[in-house]
Amino acid sequence: MRVKLSALHAAIDFDYTPEELVTKLGDVGIEIESTESTAATFKDVFVARVMHTALHPTHHRLQLVDLDLGPRGTTSVCTAATNVREGDIIPVVIPGGRTADGMDIATRMFGTVESFGMLCSWKELGLDGDLLSSEEKEGILHLGSGAIVGSLFEEAWPIGDTAFEVSVTPDRGDALSVLGLARWIEVLKARDADQPFDMGDIKLPLPSTLPHARNDGDLAVTINDQSLCSSYIGVLVQDVASGPSSHAFRTQLYQLCVRPVSRIVDMTNLCLKQYGQPTHAFDYDRLQEHRIIVRTSLPGETIVTLDGVVRSLEPGTLVIADAAVPVAVAGVMGGLTSSVTAATTRIVFEIAHFDPRAVAHASRHLGIKSDAAYLYERGTDPGLTVSAVPSVLSALVREQCLGSYVSCVASAGIPVPAKPPLSLDLDRVNGYLGSNLDAADMQRLFGYEGITSSITGTTLSVTPPSFRGDLTSWPEYVEEIVRMEGYNEFPSHTPNLVLRRGSESPLKALCKRLRQILVGIGLVESCTVSFVRESTVTAMGLPPAPLLLNPLTVDWDALRPTMAVGLAGAAVRNLSRGREGFASFEIGKTFSVRDQSFDEETRLGILLTGKWQDANWTTPAASTSIFVLKGIIESVLRDLHVSCNVVSSDSAILETGASVLVSSETMALGTLGILRHDVGALLGLERDTFYAEFSVDALLKSIPAIGFKEFSRFPSIRRDIAVLVDSSMTAGQVQAILTEHGGPLLKKIVVFDSFQGDSLPTGKKSVGFSMEFASPDRTLLGDEVDVLVSSVEAALATRVGGILRRTRV
């Protein structure tokens, strides 16, 4: 909400500077997001009355304008403006003066005619265009009757001011008006002076009785459900003459940061902004039987709202109806059929208090956000404001010559009954705050806010003012104590808690451990958004991803079913900046949906492409490859003591023949392979990309308990063999034979070499194994190892026709 300092000063006297006000209001929970000070930057601008206009003798696009400057005499100017007529009250800057945009004004010749100054539009005056009507922004500014001819413009228009942008939390509906802010300023003053809150300090008119209240058949108001509408007042006006508001009213609106529209709209806006009380104008003659009934909607009822939209009303929606149909959605928006038009001669202004929840529900259900609904759902004052605003409005009607005021027609429920008092236990409050306040302290603090209280022993009986609809339970009163005492006047204390160890879930601990291992290997962790584009997921050949009903953008309309999309995006970003590779992982949730049931799983994604370590003089650049990726997975699994078994397996996003399923002893863990090139292209990756995705939950379930195993403390003996086998055989199949025939002393096998081509016969390949033998209880002899190797060699020959290429000690 935007409001100016001058409007606040008009509502209450106070000495705080704008800066002090910002700090002090912030201390009680009303945030001023920004302040903007304006001052008159023009010089020698006066209010003038047009006495006479004539065409320029030679320059036909110019007018000669004779001006009355009151006590300052008369003058004349040439102007190209077309909206200047005899009798207009307009601003003029005289020779020696300056406009707000910095133009110095001197006497100037137009042909044979001398011009003594310049007429001003809003721009030359540096006014806030947001707060002016479209007419006010066309050509020369018209001040209207009421501006004193001959006065300085800054005396006729509130120029020097400070605008505040007030941001209030949903519970501070009471601060959403000038009156509301003035009350909080009164609270600040009361606290500073250690005096109780005094509503009498508020300068805005707040009459508590309705003027000319009657209910004599001109208009009948009925409330069907008092719990949804505690009071309803219709202000009846006839002989309505519309038109723009007076100069004085418009400058008042300027201070309230309200843009003028028309007398009727301006009046309703003033009530809203100054008092926080929404009002609505009906065309009296368009109300069937001149009746207003506050009721809930019936099944099948519809309404055409002011914006021209036909809306079907959910049964039970709080509406204002005439004798036949709903004419407004209570507190949300009026209906078109009952709205004020150019032909309207009689008006009913509505001033009411509606249940915040009822308005909020209707506003949300219909998808209508209006200023009135915004206020109502945050809670308006069911007491003083409802009774004061009809008087204010009827005074305005007279002042602005809107029409002849007839009467206020009130429903039952006026005045609104006060809320019952609430009991506050002293010990409970102190026990909640960790404080040591006595009852008198609390009474004093409540007094600053206008909360009345009486003390009985250690109990306070408290009653809130009618505008504090937020005070309904004892902790809310505790908050007021804190607010008034000062949030930082309370001690800081560490709780007396039982000493114990904090714990985290095994899954969380595993995620931390995985990150540690992968970072140690040399991978960088990414964090990518969880959203993907549905069409991308479909094009990747993945099962449907959960869709958002209200995505922010079409690029993010689904939840990620894989970590690949985000990691690929991170890779693309880095490669596009000239990097030669990217090696990264991410641990996070992936999502799936089946039969409208959503599921999420913690997964680890690893993506490698290009070089992953730079070259320097000691080392060439390290390129990523499918075996770098497999090595990373093997290292991780080894670290976790999880066995690593691979089987060829097709995967949606990996190339055929370049994709394996990795399993532990008990379950599938994930897949790794070469990212399908068309998927890579879809994600913007042109080069070979290696991708693995693992279930962290499955990893967690696969981690075995670790116990000590006896190991050999004697020297081991190594034997290397290279064997020629059919190309169709895998290294793993050959190694299995080594394991089987090497006996229990064969401790470790390492593949040191694997190739085909060159000098080898076609259809054959060579695989080199390094075997390490050791005994747990003695030093092995070379000869006995040779025997073991011979038996391995023999088995290779008989089982797979392996031809021994060489052995090495």
Place this chain on the structure above:
Amino acid sequence: MPSTIDEIRTALETRLTATRDAQDVRNAQIEYLGKKGTVTALLKQISGVAEDQRRQFGEQVNALKQWAAQAIEQKLSDLSSKAHRYDIDFSLPGQLMPAGKKHILTQVEEEVESVFLSMGFDIEEGPEIEQEYYNFEALNIPADHPARDMQDTFYLAPGMLLRTHTSPIQVRTMKRENPPIRMIATGRCYRRDAIDASHTPVFTQVEGLVVDKGITFADLKGVLQEFVRGVFGSSTNVKLLPSFFPFVEPGAETAISCPICGGKGCPTCKNSGWIEMGGSGMVHQNVLQEVGYDTSIYQGFAFGWGIERIAMIKYGIRDIRMFYDNDLDFLGQF
């Protein structure tokens, strides 16, 4: 044959000159003079050499053996006694090692978690796809309450949404366990906010909750004080400001003394010396009642802060989007 002897001698000489490693010298000793050593093999060949050359060959081999034994001994004694002067260009860079890095958000999250673990807080988790009930209703945010507007929400289906805060984990924990509760929850949250330098639709929160007998507003301040000192340094102070969050009452915005300027005023703290970090307050009665706690016995406090915000303040990062861009030039800095 003589060339072989010379070759062996040259090879050993080169090897001994090059090495500074005693183990390598001992390996050479075995390779040349051991049972299966090169020189030993030559000695065995002497008897098989033709009579006329045997004597000369024998002398040469024995000379080689003697020289090798002495050279090796000499080298070993050099290595153990004499300080050799190296001449290494240390301006050359070392061999590159793998340069892995945890994401800055992970680093900060783990740091925050370790502070709370050390104070005996459990770390709880919950689903990111959440029921509307846990995200809103159970936290005293009824369907038509304007507080819902504070958190613009992504929906997946009627009643199913992406959690807008980690607070549903409070509810789930309290429904599962009886007091005393001392927990934090960290995790990813989602809000349908337009993207700018301080908003991304995905962000990370840390949520804290303590419920027990006699937990007070003063305790809240004390715990937050410990927390910010653990994360931002021991001279950091906490200030509470009135604010509103539907699930706490009294509610407070928490500000810390600006760790960048130490409270003197700088652009980051907009010259106020204080930086707002997140919400906190005493757990609302409605929330405790909703999970079935007896509010006449138990009370507690809760707080919820953004991990991104903590990282931004701690490291002076100006744009929240950088966390999710994963630019290596950014990630490598922390």
